[in-house]
Amino acid sequence: MTKKPTTDALPKGAADTGRSLASQRENAFLGEDRRRAEWGRRLDGRRTVLEVRGVTKVYQLEGIEVHALCGVSVAIREGEMVAIMGPSGSGKSTLMHIIGLLDRPTSGVVSIEGEVVGDLTPNQLAGLRNQHIGFVFQSFNLLARTGAQANVELPLVYGGVSGSERARRAREALERVELGDRLNHTSGQLSGGQQQRVAIARALVTNPSIVLADEPTGNLDSRSGVEVMGILQDLNAQGITVVIVTHDANVARHARRIVELRDGEIVRDEPVPDRLDAHDEIIQLGMNTVGGVERARAAGDPA
Amino acid sequence: MNFTESFRIAIRAVFANKVRSALTMLGVIIGVAAVILLVAIGTGVQGEVTSTVEGLGSNLLFIFPGKQSTTGGGSSFGPGMSGGKPFSLSDAQYLRTRLQLIDAVVPVASGAGNARYQNRNDYATLSGTTDQGTLVVSATLGAGRFFNRSENDAASRVGVIGYTVKTSLFPNGEDPLGRVITINGQRFTVIGWYTKVGGGLSGDQDNVIRVPISALESLTGNSRVPIMLVKVTNTSDIDLVRAQIKRVLAPKFSDQITVMSQDQTLGIFNQLLGTLTVMLAGIAGISLLVGGIGIMNIMLVSVSERTREIGIRKAVGARTYDILSQFVIEAMMLSVLGGVFGIAVGAGGAFALSGLVPTTVTPWAVAIAFFFSAGVGIFFGVYPAWKASKLDPIVALRYE
């Protein structure tokens, strides 16, 4: 994401056509208090799907203690789209591994869907990951020489879903990322953006509580990056909880809430005042791909 | 995840690296094929000896010079038992005159010689017996006759040739009867020939010339008789005759003779051959073990190559058991496929060699080879698979 489209910098015509842009502009005029109040209302009554409290992580590196996280507390509620942002080395990946149940904190409590995961065995954690978490990685991490559908089926395989049901759900997930026509394409036969969309489908297919994306646009050109952010926004609009880890402020602005880390501590946790809509960016970039335009039109373009 | 899934993943992994999988299997293929082949030869030879000896009838006693415990505790077997003076023809004659309840005493000696007829020659086994040798030979005459008593007593230069000798010296259906051939330069008249027997323990059973033992002496310059056979008239008298033999020969040989029945002879032979077969199979088994180490090696490479894949699988929910079974099944598949091919190669080899050596591929040898190779796969696959299953998902995902 090298391009930095902001609401103010948008050409007049384009800005007028985006419904969400309009609402964003409206949002920008709201006072800080009102915005927070609206935020609170939006989340009222929503259950907390994942929570970390007082989490620390200390690495031992050749006898030296590295404090990667120093008492981090975050609660993520159903339907949120949160960006965990911060410069390199601030502890984002460490936090994401803990949230994703891939790693354990040195101290502190992690709970998912109300269940504290403190003393679970590696196999129990694997089961929880399978059930509740969908991962999207910077480097896609698809199985080589394996078709898109088989890749998407993988979590279902370990979830014990039967063959035909698995195939049906994998195809459905691939259709949601608009790759319904690429079921048997392997990584080598897909572009970077398409590979990341397969990875998103894989993350979605189990109906997880949270989709965790670590620098999902990091290996993509800006155009594919916007597309991927658009898909994540669409999924969020459909009610899926999304957490994005990024060092890039513009990527973070696609979320609804930003948690900013610095040296292992949260220095900011607030709603995004000027949220970017990837579909507007697609139009702005003058692209006619991946149904972006169609979606934008359907969303309110009078033309 | 269930077993079929692990199985499918393993199949895909094995076929993804065809050349590597094939080379890895080769170790097991060679090992299993060697086990199958050697056991087939051992079993085949054993079967042939048994049928040959049994074909002679159960009323035979074998007399060897030297002492040998019937349990096979001695250092060697058969002709050339430890110690003991060799017999001579006169011992056989003496025995004949002193024993009752018997049909014949047949001294047996053997050598080798070059038989020539015109410009053709054949290097054959020479077997010397008395005229009563027919009682202990299980071949059938195609034409002619065995030598008679007067020819035997006169050490006549006559011989009965085996089928291989006949076809080598008299090709194109030439009639050998009455022809004079030379054996080691001495002229012998062919008086009979045998039909094909087939098989053979130490080479070709048909590549033999039977001559009077007295004539053989002049061919080899060796008057020793390494074995005497006694044909007892009634099988029920066999123990009686055995005691008689010992008594008759005691003045000259004291206790330095061994008298064995057909069963005992077979027993010792089978024991020896069994030991030999087990030894050879053991050596072949070592090559199977080496094949197993090859599998372990390749599985370790495969695990480290696929570290990232393991990380991905774990991230999306694979448990320790899932990864472990995936890699164990993959190793087992390599070894079992190798085992199956090895059995095919071994059985094919046994079939190909059956013209030269008797071979018998027994189901139990196949079963043991199969399960042993599967066991090798599990044994050598577990460690790499365990390593894979213990990988930390974060480390594995970061692995380049």
Ligand SMILES: Nc1ncnc2c1ncn2[C@@H]1O[C@H](COP(=O)(O)OP(=O)(O)O)[C@@H](O)[C@H]1O
């Ligand atoms: N396995 C590890 N061993 C030692 N130190 C680590 C390890 N992983 C991360 N760190 C350290 O922890 C801090 C936070 O790292 P990380 O979470 O990767 O940050 P970010 O993802 O924000 O760049 C850094 O100082 C990093 O060097």
Ligand SMILES: [Mg+2]
């Ligand atoms: Mg990082």
